[in-house]
Amino acid sequence: MDVQVWTYILVGITFALYIGIAIWSRAGSTSEFYVAEGAVNPLTNGMATAADWMSAASFLSMAGLISFMGYDGTVYLMGWTGGYVLLALLLAPYLRKFGKFTVPDFIGDRYYSNTARTVAVICALIVSFTYVAGQMRGVGLVFSKFLEVDIFWGVIIGMAIVFFYAVLGGMKGITYTQVAQYCVLIFAFMVPAFFISMQLTGSPIPQIGFGSTVTDGSGMYLLDKLDQLHTELGFAEYTSGTKSMQDVFFITVALMVGTAGLPHVIVRFFTVPKVKDARISVGYALIFIAILYTTAPAIAVFARTNLIETVSEQPYEEMPPWFSTWEETALLNWVDKNEDGIINYAPGAAIVGAPDIIRDGLDIRRGANNQVMISNEVTANNNELYVDRDIMVLANPEIAGLPAWVAALVAAGGLAAALSTAAGLLLVISTSVSHDLIKKQFNKDITDKAELRYARIAAAVAVVVAGYFGINPPGFVAQVVAIAFGLAAASFFPAIILGIFYKKMNKQGALAGMIAGLIFTLAYIIYFKIAFPELNIPENWWFGISPEGIGTFGMLINLIVALSVKSFYPDPPEDVQEMVEGIRYPR
Amino acid sequence: MTQEKDLKGYWKKNLQYLSVLLSIWFTVSYGFGILLAPWLNNFKMGGFKLGFWFAQQGSIYVFVVLIFIYVYLMNRLDKKFGVNEEDV
Known part of the structure; x- marks a missing residue:
C-alpha cells in the first residue's frame, strides 16, 4: 500500500476517535464548558496540556528549524519548556486557588477594574487568533500534501472536526480529545526518530543516539562529523550557531515568559480539582512535552546529516x-x-x-x-x-527510506497537533466573548443556559474566522507568532505575577504597566516585521535584540512603569488585599 | 492570632523555596546553556559538547526535576502548616 492509502486509513481512524470522544463528553453547563467542571485528573490534564501546547509548529516545523539553526535552535527548545517552571512555581497553584474561569477574570477581579478586564480580553483575543490561524493553515497543508486534497477543502474538513467537538463538548470534550491527540502525535513523532537513530548511530534512543558515534565504521561522533561537514561547506559549526549571545538570551526569556503567560495554557490549570493537583499537573505536562522536545534536536541533527x-x-x-x-x-x-x-x-x-x-x-x-x-x-x-525548513519532519521518513505507514503516521500526528492546539485556542476565544464580555460587562443577570449558548455561538464564529485565515493566510502569519509571545510576555505575565506576589499593587499601576508594555512591544515588532522589513537587521536593533526577543524588554518596561505609577495612587481596597492573601494558601 | 503568624511563616518559606529553585533554573538554562556555553563547550560528555548538551537536552531534564522537587517541598510544607486541602 502506498503512503496515500495509509494516510487515509490512519487519518480516518483518528478522526473517528475524536468524534466518538466528543459525543461521549458533551458539556451541559458553563462550568463543564469552560473548565470541565474542575474535575479533570491531574495526569489527564498534564497530557491534555501537552497536546494543547504542542502545535503544528512544534510538531512539523520545529525540528526542521533547529536543523538549519543548529545551536541557535536552543531558543525554541529552552524557551518553550522553561516557561513551565515559571507556570508551576509562580502561576498555576495560585490561579487554581483563585478558582474562576479565565485569565481576564483574574486580572479584572484582582485589579477591581473592568478596564483592566477589557485590556486582558483584547490581549487574549489577539494572541489566540494569531495562533489559531497558523494551526488551520497547518491542517490545510497536511491535507494537501498527503491526501492531495485542495488546501481549501483541507481547512474545511479540519474546521468541521474542531467545530464538532469544541462547540459540543467545550473544555470537557477538548480535554479528552486532546489526550487521544497527544497519544497519536507522540507516537507519530517517536517512531521515525527511533528508526533513524538506529540507522545512523545504532542506538534506538534518539536522545542518546545523537551523542553517539556513527555506524559507518569511522568511530566518529555524529555531532563532530556534522560540525566537520558544516565547516567544509562554509557553514558555522552546528554546535556553535551564529546569533549573538544577547539575542539568544533575550529571545529565550521572551519565549519562556510568553509561554507562562499564554491564556490557553494557563486556563488548563483551572480544570483540576485542587491546588496540589495544579502543581503536579504542570510537572506531568512538562514530562509529556519534554519527550518531544528532547527528541526534536536529535531529529534535527539526523535530518541535517542525512540531507x-x-x-x-x-x-x-x-x-x-x-x-x-x-x-x-x-x-x-x-x-x-x-x-x-x-x-x-x-x-x-x-x-x-x-x-x-x-x-x-x-x-x-x-x-x-x-x-x-x-x-x-x-x-x-x-x-x-x-530547502524549505518545514519539509524536514515530513520528508524525514522518506529520506531515511522508512516504510509508507511511517510517513502516513507523521501526517496523522501533524493533524493531531494542529487540531488539539486549535481547539484549545478556540475555547479561549469563546470564553472571552461569552464570559468576560457578555456576562461580566453587558448582561450580568444572564442565565447559565443562555451564557452556554453564547459560548457555543462564539466558538462557532471563531472556527469560521480561523478557517478563513487558514484559507487566505495574511502574509504576515509567520511573523505574528513573535507578536503572540511578545504580547503575552509584555502584558499578562507581569500583571499576574505582581497580582499574586505584590499585595499592594493597585489598578493604576497594573493598567499603566500593561498598556506601556503592550504598546512598546507591538510598536517594535510592527516597525521591524511589517512596516519596514528591509530594516530588520542586527545593526538597526536596539541593543542587538531582534523583534522575537523584544517581549523581554516589554516585560521590563511593564514592571518599571507599574511600580512607578503605583506609588502615586492609593493601595488597593481591603477586600482585594484579602483576596490576594487568600490565594496564597491552598486552604 | 497564632494562625496569622503561621501563614506568614508558610509564605516566607514558600518564597525561600522559590528563590532557591529559580536560581537553579536560571543557572542551568541561562548560565550553562547560554552565557557559559562557549566555555563549557571545551568539555565533552560522550559525543556532546557540554554547553550544547545543556542548551538542547540538560536544561529540559532539569526543568522537569525542578517542578517535581517543588511539588514535593510544597506538599510537605502544606501539611506542616496545616493548609493542605482535605482529600475529596
Whole structure:
C-alpha cells in the first residue's frame, strides 16, 4: 500500500476517535464548558496540556528549524519548556486557588477594574487568533500534501472536526480529545526518530543516539562529523550557531515568559480539582512535552546529516525519488548555477524569494538534467539548493527510506497537533466573548443556559474566522507568532505575577504597566516585521535584540512603569488585599 | 492570632523555596546553556559538547526535576502548616 492509502486509513481512524470522544463528553453547563467542571485528573490534564501546547509548529516545523539553526535552535527548545517552571512555581497553584474561569477574570477581579478586564480580553483575543490561524493553515497543508486534497477543502474538513467537538463538548470534550491527540502525535513523532537513530548511530534512543558515534565504521561522533561537514561547506559549526549571545538570551526569556503567560495554557490549570493537583499537573505536562522536545534536536541533527550526505556535491541524476517529489511541490529546488550537473550546497540563499515553478501549460518545464525549472532570480553565491525548513519532519521518513505507514503516521500526528492546539485556542476565544464580555460587562443577570449558548455561538464564529485565515493566510502569519509571545510576555505575565506576589499593587499601576508594555512591544515588532522589513537587521536593533526577543524588554518596561505609577495612587481596597492573601494558601 | 503568624511563616518559606529553585533554573538554562556555553563547550560528555548538551537536552531534564522537587517541598510544607486541602 502506498503512503496515500495509509494516510487515509490512519487519518480516518483518528478522526473517528475524536468524534466518538466528543459525543461521549458533551458539556451541559458553563462550568463543564469552560473548565470541565474542575474535575479533570491531574495526569489527564498534564497530557491534555501537552497536546494543547504542542502545535503544528512544534510538531512539523520545529525540528526542521533547529536543523538549519543548529545551536541557535536552543531558543525554541529552552524557551518553550522553561516557561513551565515559571507556570508551576509562580502561576498555576495560585490561579487554581483563585478558582474562576479565565485569565481576564483574574486580572479584572484582582485589579477591581473592568478596564483592566477589557485590556486582558483584547490581549487574549489577539494572541489566540494569531495562533489559531497558523494551526488551520497547518491542517490545510497536511491535507494537501498527503491526501492531495485542495488546501481549501483541507481547512474545511479540519474546521468541521474542531467545530464538532469544541462547540459540543467545550473544555470537557477538548480535554479528552486532546489526550487521544497527544497519544497519536507522540507516537507519530517517536517512531521515525527511533528508526533513524538506529540507522545512523545504532542506538534506538534518539536522545542518546545523537551523542553517539556513527555506524559507518569511522568511530566518529555524529555531532563532530556534522560540525566537520558544516565547516567544509562554509557553514558555522552546528554546535556553535551564529546569533549573538544577547539575542539568544533575550529571545529565550521572551519565549519562556510568553509561554507562562499564554491564556490557553494557563486556563488548563483551572480544570483540576485542587491546588496540589495544579502543581503536579504542570510537572506531568512538562514530562509529556519534554519527550518531544528532547527528541526534536536529535531529529534535527539526523535530518541535517542525512540531507548534507545525500545531496551535497552529488550529481543530480543520482538523487533518490523523494527529491523529485518535493521538487514538484516547490519546497526543495536546485538551480545549476555553474552547469556541472552537481548539487553544490553552501551558505546563503540560492535564489531570491520562494521557488516559482515554470510551467508550459500543465507540464512542469525540465532542465538539462531533468530538474524542475524555477523562474526565480539566482543569487551571486555558490549555493544551488533551496530547502524549505518545514519539509524536514515530513520528508524525514522518506529520506531515511522508512516504510509508507511511517510517513502516513507523521501526517496523522501533524493533524493531531494542529487540531488539539486549535481547539484549545478556540475555547479561549469563546470564553472571552461569552464570559468576560457578555456576562461580566453587558448582561450580568444572564442565565447559565443562555451564557452556554453564547459560548457555543462564539466558538462557532471563531472556527469560521480561523478557517478563513487558514484559507487566505495574511502574509504576515509567520511573523505574528513573535507578536503572540511578545504580547503575552509584555502584558499578562507581569500583571499576574505582581497580582499574586505584590499585595499592594493597585489598578493604576497594573493598567499603566500593561498598556506601556503592550504598546512598546507591538510598536517594535510592527516597525521591524511589517512596516519596514528591509530594516530588520542586527545593526538597526536596539541593543542587538531582534523583534522575537523584544517581549523581554516589554516585560521590563511593564514592571518599571507599574511600580512607578503605583506609588502615586492609593493601595488597593481591603477586600482585594484579602483576596490576594487568600490565594496564597491552598486552604 | 497564632494562625496569622503561621501563614506568614508558610509564605516566607514558600518564597525561600522559590528563590532557591529559580536560581537553579536560571543557572542551568541561562548560565550553562547560554552565557557559559562557549566555555563549557571545551568539555565533552560522550559525543556532546557540554554547553550544547545543556542548551538542547540538560536544561529540559532539569526543568522537569525542578517542578517535581517543588511539588514535593510544597506538599510537605502544606501539611506542616496545616493548609493542605482535605482529600475529596
